[in-house]
Amino acid sequence: MTFINYASREINCKIVYYGPGLCGKTTNLQYIFDSTAPQSKGKLISLATETDRTLFFDFMPLELGTVRGFKTRFHLYTVPGQVFYDASRKLILKGVDGVVFVADSQEERMDANIESLYNLEENLQSQGYDLMNIPYVLQLNKRDLPNVVPVPDLAAELHRKSEPVIEAVAATGVGVFDTLKAVAKQVLTELRKS
Amino acid sequence: MADTPIVMREQQYHQIKAVLAKLRLDSSARVAFLVDKDGQQIAVHGDVSTLDTTSLASLAAGNVAATTGMAQLIGEKEFPTLSHEGERESIHISVIGRVLLIVVFDERSSLGLVKLRVKQASVELASIFEEVIRESSKKETAEASLFAEITDEDIDSLFN
Numbered sequence A: 001m002t003f004i005n006y007a008s009r010e011i012n013c014k015i016v017y018y019g020p021g022l023c024g025k026t027t028n029l030q031y032i033f034d035s036t037a038p039q040s041k042g043k044l045i046s047l048a049t050e051t052d053r054t055l056f057f058d059f060m061p062l063e064l065g066t067v068r069g070f071k072t073r074f075h076l077y078t079v080p081g082q083v084f085y086d087a088s089r090k091l092i093l094k095g096v097d098g099v100v101f102v103a104d105s106q107e108e109r110m111d112a113n114i115e116s117l118y119n120l121e122e123n124l125q126s127q128g129y130d131l132m133n134i135p136y137v138l139q140l141n142k143r144d145l146p147n148v149v150p151v152p153d154l155a156a157e158l159h160r161k162s163e164p165v166i167e168a169v170a171a172t173g174v175g176v177f178d179t180l181k182a183v184a185k186q187v188l189t190e191l192r193k194s
Numbered sequence B: 001m002a003d004t005p006i007v008m009r010e011q012q013y014h015q016i017k018a019v020l021a022k023l024r025l026d027s028s029a030r031v032a033f034l035v036d037k038d039g040q041q042i043a044v045h046g047d048v049s050t051l052d053t054t055s056l057a058s059l060a061a062g063n064v065a066a067t068t069g070m071a072q073l074i075g076e077k078e079f080p081t082l083s084h085e086g087e088r089e090s091i092h093i094s095v096i097g098r099v100l101l102i103v104v105f106d107e108r109s110s111l112g113l114v115k116l117r118v119k120q121a122s123v124e125l126a127s128i129f130e131e132v133i134r135e136s137s138k139k140e141t142a143e144a145s146l147f148a149e150i151t152d153e154d155i156d157s158l159f160n
């Protein structure tokens, strides 16, 4: 949950990248990490297995600058995609302020997207959240591949509300910052309401 | 809607810092560190020049979340304390409601001493934090207007 510290004048928010295995969540974080100035970021921590699959989470703190004199710090997390890591996915959603769903645009990953999105809704619910009411962005990743589902079809299948839908090629950075910006904007707008 | 934000005021922050300072001294620890259960750091006292506190906060929260998950699988609510002892450096974590108290110590201290002092500090921290939570849920006009004034331009300017 958002943490506002008046003494150190900081706002801390937590954003989680969700999606099926190998859809490009870690790649999103890696790109943000690689293109951010050293003074604005901390370490990118990956709790990965030996075969490089995310085991528990990836984590990266990112400082975006100040709003009304408050330093805004975003804590970005990814979840492990594999079905059998559901327990760790639930844990990472605790205290979340905003969610990015990274969909894999390839035809053969359609079922995996649907299953993961369903799992997100369920896990949010188990933590007391409702996807319909939290800051949320749908990213359609891997648009560079030949076998992708057309954007309108993919969006029609996966969108849940009037969330921003952003096309991306995380591997080269296309759409990565647009996605982050879209979710960060909603999180900060929530503060305005609270 | 996500949880209501936790709002920490100057005065409470300094109270917390004072408790951490005393704890560190009394337990001869390197660092005393308070983070919330989501991994966001709240206050720290001690020599942190070589310590990546942001990463430590996130990993400690992940560690507690994972062990709490394990506790529930065997029918416990949570494990209130965790300690990891290394060859020279060690970590003690205790769960105080919504926050975690982390103490980093080396051979100049001992787990027994740290546990004792942490117990005492926990009582004080719990009561300060109760107040933080209570006040966070109150709507205060000053803050309300501060954030109500955030404009789209303010937000856009973060991404330049």
Ligand SMILES: Nc1nc2c(ncn2[C@@H]2O[C@H](COP(=O)(O)OP(=O)(O)O)[C@@H](O)[C@H]2O)c(=O)[nH]1
Pocket (backbone or CB within 6 Å): A019, A020, A021, A022, A023, A024, A025, A026, A027, A028, A054, A078, A081, A141, A142, A143, A144, A145, A168, A169, A170, A171, A172
């Ligand atoms: N062609 C292509 N490959 C991508 C893209 N994004 C990620 N990948 C690749 O997909 C694989 C899995 O990505 P990763 O970020 O580890 O997936 P995660 O399981 O969601 O964290 C890696 O080999 C990436 O290089 C993309 O936009 N286009």
Ligand SMILES: [Mg+2]
Pocket (backbone or CB within 6 Å): A025, A026, A027, A053, A054, A058, A078, A079, A080
């Ligand atoms: Mg990954």
